[in-house]
Structure formats: structure tokens, C-alpha cells
Amino acid sequence: MGARKSIVALLIILAILAIAPFGLPRFYTYLIALIVTTGLLATSLNFVLGFGGIYQFHHAVFYGAGAYGAAIMIVKLGYPAWLGFITGPVVAAVLSFVIGLICVRLSKLYFGMLQISLGSLVWAIVYRWYGFTGGDDGIHGIPMPELIGSPFGSYYFTLIVGGLSLLVMYRILNSPFGSALQGIRDNVVRSQAVGVSVRRHQLAAIVIAGFFGGVAGVLFVVVDNSVFPDMMFWTLSLEITIMALLGGWLTFLGPLLGAAVVVSLRTFVSGVTDYWTLVMGILLVLVILFLPEGLLGYVFEVWKRRTSESSEVQQR
């Protein structure tokens, strides 16, 4: 799958989504906006996980940091919403730099475990700091600027910002930085031996991923007008990891697909039974056992087998 085809696919999807609100009930526009938000979150995670080979086990912290950064700026500090929207991702990026700096010296699983722990500290602080963060209630009814206050407005804002963020991440992954990052994923020692400073690139990747995680957090604020501590609880981090895995963590669009599947499944299964997490758990076991490359990975593999050798160049 050529790089250009990925972009074309993404643009087509965005075009379809752009006309969706005219034919769909309001609930579905909300659902799609939620999918785009979560998909951006999962893609930003996969930026470091699938393309960087970094065990970013607690990515949701940056989602929460972005959302809380925006919400607190708007509600508690009284700044204009647009300023809040910019602050959110910056806060997330700074936080990811700090956590990344502590973790990046460690290898793989050690890194992941420490990150889960440090992320949980951030969660615990947010959870307890009633005066500033609203504690376990979170912050609700965050006022939005008129332009994006309506469901239509927030939908298109989400779509545009989400789409742009995806394009930027795609561009970065295909830049020399992206090549170096994928090199580090495949072989750390070889990367060092060709002159790539592994930790510095990893840290930069973590900050970029954190930033876009924060953008996703802001989008959630726009869609839902609220924030709550569950947004940065570790279980959510692993859920988005599942999304990346389910969609295909070696593909760019996989996490978006995974997010679409998981978010829609949750919406519909939760309507039928209380045991959604059981369904999710079983789904995950099945994916790990039978679809280790994820849905898109599987599709590409089948497709590659069918087409001639010459087109096997890239499947991103």
C-alpha cells in the first residue's frame, strides 16, 4: 500500500464524514465525533508504540492533561476558550517531556511499568485536588465559543482539527525523523551505530505523541463539554492500546479503525448488557490469538499475497 493511497483513503473517509451530519440523527454525529477524538488519541499512541517501539503504557495521561489543561484555563482561570485549546496540548507536551525524561533511560517493559506508575500519580493528584480539578466529579458544562457551541460546529471542528493532526503525524512519520524512529523500533543498537541518538529521538517522539494526545483531549472537551479523572485512568490507556492492536499497530490508519470498532461496539453492547468489559476482554484475547497484526495488517497481508512482488514495498 503506497503512502499516497493511505492519504487518499484518509481524505475519502474525511469527505464522507464531512457530509454525514446532514443524513444522520444527532446521536450519530456525536458518536462519529467521539470516534474521531478517540481515533486521534489511539493514533498518537501508535505514533510511539507501533512506529517507535516504545512501550507507552499510559498514554491516556496526556489525553487527560490536554483536556484538563483546556478546561481549567477556561473554567477556573477564566481565559478565553481558544487560548485554553492551545494550552491543553502544550500542557500535555510538557508533561510528556517530564515523564519521558524520567522513563526514557529504561528499556521496554521497565519503561512501560514506570510510565503506568507515574501516570497514575498524575491521575491521583487530579483525583484528589478538588479545588483545582474538581476531584472525582471532574468539570462539567465547560462553556464553548459560539462558533463551535452547536453540535454542528463542534462536529466540524473535531473533524478538521482531528484530520489535520492525523495529516501532520503522517507527514512526520514519513520524514527523516520518522525513518529514524522506525529504525530505532526495529534495531536500537544498529540505530546507535549509524549515529542516531536513540534517547533523544525517543524523547522527541514521546513529546510529539503527548502533544497530539493533548489535542485529542481538547477535542473531547469540545465534543462533550466536560472532563473527568477517568480520562487519565490507566485502564483507558490500555483500552486505546487495544484499539491500536485491533486495527493494526504497524499501519497508520489501523488505530483509527480500531477506535471506530471499539467505540461503536461499546456504545451498542452497553445498551444490551452490563458486561461490556467482558466482551472487550474476550475480543482482545481473540485478536491476540488470531489477528496479531490487527485488522488492517491482516487485510494488507492478504492483499500483498495476491498482488505481485513489486508492490510489496510499503504497507503503511
Next chain:
Amino acid sequence: MMLEVRGIQKSFAGFQAVNGANLDVAEGEIVAVIGPNGAGKTTLFNLITGILTPDGGQVIFKGEDITGLPAHRTCKKGITRSFQVVNIFSRLTVFENVRIAVLSQQGRTFNLFTPSKRLATKETAEILESVGLIRKKDSVCGALSHGEQKVLEIAIALGGKPELLILDEPTAGMSPEETARCIDLIKQLRTNMGLTILFCEHDMEIVFGIANRIMVMVRGVTIIQGACDEVRCNQAVQDAYLGGSDVCSV
């Protein structure tokens, strides 16, 4: 001297892998390091290139002390290497493998927005041309044969525009034809590109065939270094390494 190694040491959990090795490499030379298995040849290379940090001793490259410099910085100084066990970016294509090395050498890996595809294409193609892998450039390198992967190792090392190229058993596991081609390649690298080459190898025929000088290492210690004939006829070397048989007359 291009490279001087003085009394370098390294131990792992009490095991003294390298214990005061010395090595001189002059510009334009091909120098071989030989020694039995476990003599510390690979460790020595890892110490020179900064993959490992030495416990003691000095590494001087072009008059500059580079002891303990991390691998990504020794590379920038002009020392690149291939690995004994194939060590490549297995999910990327042959072309991308070499391009990463070239991009890194050009200091472009923090470029976030220019597509890689537009950069370093010419340099990468030249390198692949010179090692004879250009036809395979679009294959995912996990799918190459072992011999081709070993050549790719050298190509990646060339991507760093080295002055000193270190090859760790470049022909290990190659078929006889591949070995012959690889030897030609190494000779060409010196004559055409003017590289200084340091390598280690088990096959004595290859060693005496292409090296100007030889350093012999046994149990982490340098026994002797000198011209081929000098080393070949040294009694200590014959006792310790060549099995006591008289190879001087071979």
C-alpha cells in the same frame, strides 16, 4: 596513526573479556584482528565504537581521545561498523535501511516535515550500486538471503561516510562465491573509496589475502601486531593460536 587503542579493558560480571589490548591502525591500511573464539575481538570492536564503555584504557581516533564516547557519536566522528550477527532494520526495505544511515550522517534525523523519499536518494543509490545490492533495493530486508544481509550490513556502515570502517567477521556464514565477492568488495572499498578498514575474521586465507597488518588477540590480550609475515612466523602466535604447526612456510 588513524586509530590507537591503548591498554583497553572490559569485564562482564567478573569475567575479563578484554584485558589491556593495544591496536594501531594507520590511514589507508587494512588491519585484521585474529584470535580464537572468545578472545575478545567483538568486545574490542564494541569498545572502539562505543557500543560498550571501557573500564580502562584509551581509544584515540585521529589524535582525539574518544574513549567512552557513545556509539552515535563515534559514528559521527567517522567510525562505522558492520556486525557479526546480522543487525539490520528488519521491517524496512533495503533502500530505507541504507537511507537511515545516510540521513543520520547528514544530520537530518530531526527534520520532521520533508518526506524521507526526497532526501538522500542519490547517495543511497550510489552505495547500493557499489556493493551490488541495487537490484534488491525495494525488498523488505528480512527477506534477503544471509549473504545479502551481510553485504547490507556493510552498505549501512558505508552510509555513515566512514573514514575508518570496522567489519566484524564480514564473510561469516557466506557461501564460497559470496565470500569471494565480499573480499573483492572490501578490496575495492580501500582502492576506490580510500577507506581504512579494520576487520576480524576466522578464515586465515582471507586474513592473509587482504590484510596489510595483523593484530593477534588471545584471552583479551594483544600478543603481537605487525606485518603479515612477521605475525605468521611468530612463535608465540603459532603456539597460542595456529595450533603449534609451522605455517611459516605455507
Next chain:
Amino acid sequence: MDIISFICSPGVLCQVLVGLSRTVILFIVASGLSLILGVLRIPNIAHGSLYMIGAFLAFSVSKAFGGGITGYWMAILLAPLIVAALSFIAERAIFCRLYEREHIMLFLLTFAFALIFGDLVKLVWGAEYRTVSMPRFFQGSIPIFGLPFPIYNFFLLFMGPLVAIMLWVIVNKTKMGKISRAAAVDREMVGAVGINVSMVFATVFVIGCYLAGLGGALVAPIVNVTLGMDHTLIIEAFLIVIMGGLGNIWGALLGALIFGVTQSLGILIWPQFGIIFPYAAVIVVLSFRPTGLLRSTW
């Protein structure tokens, strides 16, 4: 000086002792986690769920034996064993097929089990909280530094070292332990000399999970047994293991001690954010020793 006299005051010491006895639970759970990490290299997220299941099972078993002292001992005995059996089934059915795969797959698989176990608990025991009655034998308290100190906490303080010693014996003195230590370092080599590595892994996994169940059963009388009790515990166990060194049992003990002391002091010093202190301890430890206090098996 103020701080020292504050720390040495009886109230504080007593508080620290109570904290330590809770730390014993953490140690028991974390040592199981560390054991599995050391040999199988899996950060078992489902470990917290097994702890929760242990606690719920303790409730059920104790009730089935009519509460009281018999019920309690049967709970301590049976609940961890049932947890171990459960983990054995999971290991043989699914985990053992995936040891060759990337660690992240195994890690996510444990998360899948955490999700499944969580909902199974909801299915079996419901969403409301349960309490395990403290047998009369353990009720009451003994004065220490002139302040009442609950008997059950003494019992816990006694259990900690007991488990530590038993683990030490298993790991260092049994053939199984020696093989598993060797397998932690080089599994191909152990397989090459004709030992069934798969069975070694299964045993280690089951012992580790047993410890999670034991922790759950021991904690049951002093907390509300409820859904979600696994969520924070697993993070605390992670912290302890990271601090002590992955795979090192004594490291888990040391980590648990540091965790317990910093947490109970932290809560006294700054009630709202006492939770920050153990994390600060971890960051301090790791900035000096990036791979934990004691030698990690990795």
C-alpha cells in the same frame, strides 16, 4: 528537629506500624508479581484482579464455613488455592501458547484477563461491597507505645516475613527454584538440557498468582471487599517491584517497606496528597539506581 521528634512520637510510630502491616499485603502481592516478571517477563496486570478474586473468595469460603475462626482459616487456605487453580487453567489454555511472542502481546493478554476477571467478579458476587467478619480471636488490640494496636495487624506483620522466607526457600533451595532462576537468565539453554521449560513457567506463574490470592484473602477482613479494589493495588505493586528491581523477591520486600513507610508518613504530613510521597521515593530511587535497588534478574 521538629520533624524528627514528630516522627518519633508514639502516635506516628503506631501509625507507621499499622501502615507497615498493610505493606505486608502489598509485599505478598508484589512478590508474586515480581516472581512472574523475573522468570516469565510478563507484567501481569491481571495480578490485581486475582487479588480481588482472592478477597471475594475469602468472603464466600468464610461464609460457607459459617464465619468465625474456622471460616477464616479455611478462607486463608482455600481462597488462594482456588485462585492458583484459576490461573493454572488460564496459563495452560492461553498463556503457554504465546511465550514466544512479543512482550507487549503477553502484557495486553493479561489486561484482557483483568477485564474478563473483573466482569466475572461482578457476575458472581454482584457490584455491592462485601465484608469478611474478623474472627473473635483477632479482634481487639494490644497497647504499643501506649496506643492500641490491632491484633490482626500483628498477625499480618508476622505473615510478611513468613512468606518471604518460604519464597526464599522455594527459589533458592528447591530444584524447581534453581531451574526457574536459570530459565529467567537463559530459557533456550534450560530447554536444551532437556528440562520442560513450559512446565517451569506454569509453576512459577501459578505460585505468583497464588500469592496474589493470598494477599486478597489476608486483606479481606480489614477492608471492604469491592469491585475496583484491584485498580490501585496493581499500580502500587508495580511501583514496589520497580523500586526493588524487577524479579528480585528481596527487592519486593525492600520496595514494599519503603512504600509503606513513605505512604504512612506522607499521609500524616500532608493528608490530601500523601500519595505523592511513595512516588517521589520511586523517582529518587530510580534517579540513582535506574534498575531498582537490588539486582534485577533482567
